[in-house]
Amino acid sequence: WNQGHFWATSLFDLGLTIRLGHIPGGPPCFYSQKSRGxxxxxxxxxxxxxxxxxxxxxLSLEPRNQLLHIQWYPASPLDPQTAVTFACLRQFQHFNCLGKIPAFEYYRGLETMTKSRLRKNPPDRYKAFLRCIFQWRHLKMCKRGARGHAASGITGMALGELAIDCPACPQFGKNLPMTCMNAPPHLAHVCFLYTLFLALDANFRLRNRMVSNHYKSLTLGDGWAYLVPCAEYEDHILKYVGQDEMSSCSGFAAMFLANLKNVKGLRVSGVGGCICARHRVWQGNGIGDLQKGERYCNMDFIFWAAIRGNDYLCIAVSYDISCQWSRNFWSRMDDLDPSIKVKYGDGRIMFMIPKFHLRAHKSACHMKYSFNYAPGVGQTHGETVEEGWSQSNKAAAQTKEMGPGTRAMTLDDIFGFANWQTIENLGMLNPLPV
Known part of the structure; x- marks a missing residue:
């Protein structure tokens, strides 16, 4: 209040000082040291x-630890001059995963609120905010994976371990006894009980421009969650540089030609994904980048990465071009991992085409790959992967301009949030009458 009217001011101008003590919530230290600037x-x-x-x-801790004790995340580990509150990081993470609000727009909102109150531009800390968000995503994912309680710590992480598993899908040793592995796979009721239903698909909305590189934009925890491990995936793709895109039958030809257009200047033309076909839960290591259309080498690796390390009695794979992908499937798996044929080579993998896409195929595909004629599949339609894409595609605009590391961390967070929402609401989809 100044000369009969309100005057814009701040807590800094009024002399507010935040003093950090030895213990969180304890008395301030008498031997305090002001921050530089x-x-x-x-x-x-x-x-x-x-x-x-x-x-x-x-008795003092490092300045960064003192900030963490009051739930301020330091933007730098050495001599921090900027911090983001935990509440702000949580809020942005929820807004970004649910509403797909980019960091730039969120930060602009904070700037607007500050400018409208102080009538001047606040200091620019956008890059510091991005750095905190990048680290926060990784730390929260490791925390939710209980790595703080693991004897091996964060260094003992296995591939795909931070992905949220589907609690309703068959997992031997978890929700099924190991003795079920000896059950005959040809019985319909056994297939219904113990079959893992997966859906594969390619998405050409989640593109990425050729900006930055892996050296400037690192990935924290490469392959620990939903995206395939980058180095292993790239080594596999380099073996098939000259491989063409999968051919398709009937009405899909025009769509495949359209996907090959406007790829100039792109590092990634889309992504391939593997999801639980019954409960819409993304699989660990079940997301991979597509460099040039939808090729066998990409989809083979994504499928293999999603099922490796696990044992299943039967697997029903729903893919809109299963009629093409299933050809020479076992010979390609022999080159990738011969153990897959040993585990599932005796008819334990069923190739299906989702019901909506089946109508565009030739009549020869309708009986062989239809869910309507397959034993033990119930009313599975195989189109759940399209439901998953409808949520992740909202992030296409912001991830298109990101570096490879930032994009990978963002997609891991978005797919993990989608899984958490699905599992949280799993029991509420069809509530029983009271």
């Missing part, structure tokens, strides 16, 4: 300039 805090209601004094006595 003005300290910037990014919160849910704007960007704030504050005076911060760190504890500097013999």
């Amino acid at each position: 003005h300290f910037i805090v990014i919160h849910t209601n704007g960007i704030h300039t504050l005076n911060v004094e760190f504890c500097a006595c013999g």
Whole structure:
């Protein structure tokens, strides 16, 4: 209040000082040391300039640890001058995963709130905010994977371990006894009980431009969640540089030609995905980039990465071009992993075409690959992967311009959030009458 009217000011101008003590919530330290320059805090209601004094006595922790104790995430581990509150990081993560709001738009909103209050532009800390978000995604994923309680810590992570598994799908040793592995696979009722239903598909909306590189944009935890391990995947793809895209029958020809257009300047022309065909849960290591259309080498590796390390009695694979993909499937698997043929080579993998896509195929495909004539599949339609794409495609605009590491972390977070939502609401889809 100044001369009869309100005057824009801030807590910094009013002399507010945040003093950090030895113990969170304890008394401030008398041997405090001021931060070098003005300290910037990014919160849910704007960007704030504050005076911060760190504890500097013999009992003090590192400044970054003192900030973490009050739930401020430091933008730098050494001499931090900027921090983002945990509340702000949580809010952005939810907005980004659910509403697909880009970090740039979210930060612009914080700038607008700050500018409307102080009538001046706040300090630019956009890059620091991006750095905190990048690390926050990784740490939260490891925390939810209980790596803090593991004896091997974060270094003992296995591929795909941070992916959320479908609790309703057959998992021997978890929700099924190991003795079920000896059951005969040709019985319809056994297939219905113990078959893993997967759906494969390619998505040409999640493209990525050729910006940055793997050296400048690193991936934290490569292959630990939903995306395939980058190095192993690239080594496999390099063996099939000259391989053409899969041919298709009937009405899919025009669609495949359209997917090959407008790929100039793109590092990734789309992604291939593997999802639970019954419960819409993305599989660990079941997402991979497509470099040039929908090729056998890409989809073979994605399918193999999604099922390796696990044992299943039967697998029913729904794929809109199963009539093409199933040809020479076992010979290609021999080149990739001969153990797949040993496990599933005696008719334990069924190749199906989802019901909506089946109508565009030739009549010869209708009986051989139709869910309507397959034993033990119930009313499975195989189109759940399209439901999953409808959610992730909203992030296409923001991930198209990202570097490879940032894009991988963002997609892992989005697919993980989708799985968490699906599993959380799994028991509410068809509630029993009271």
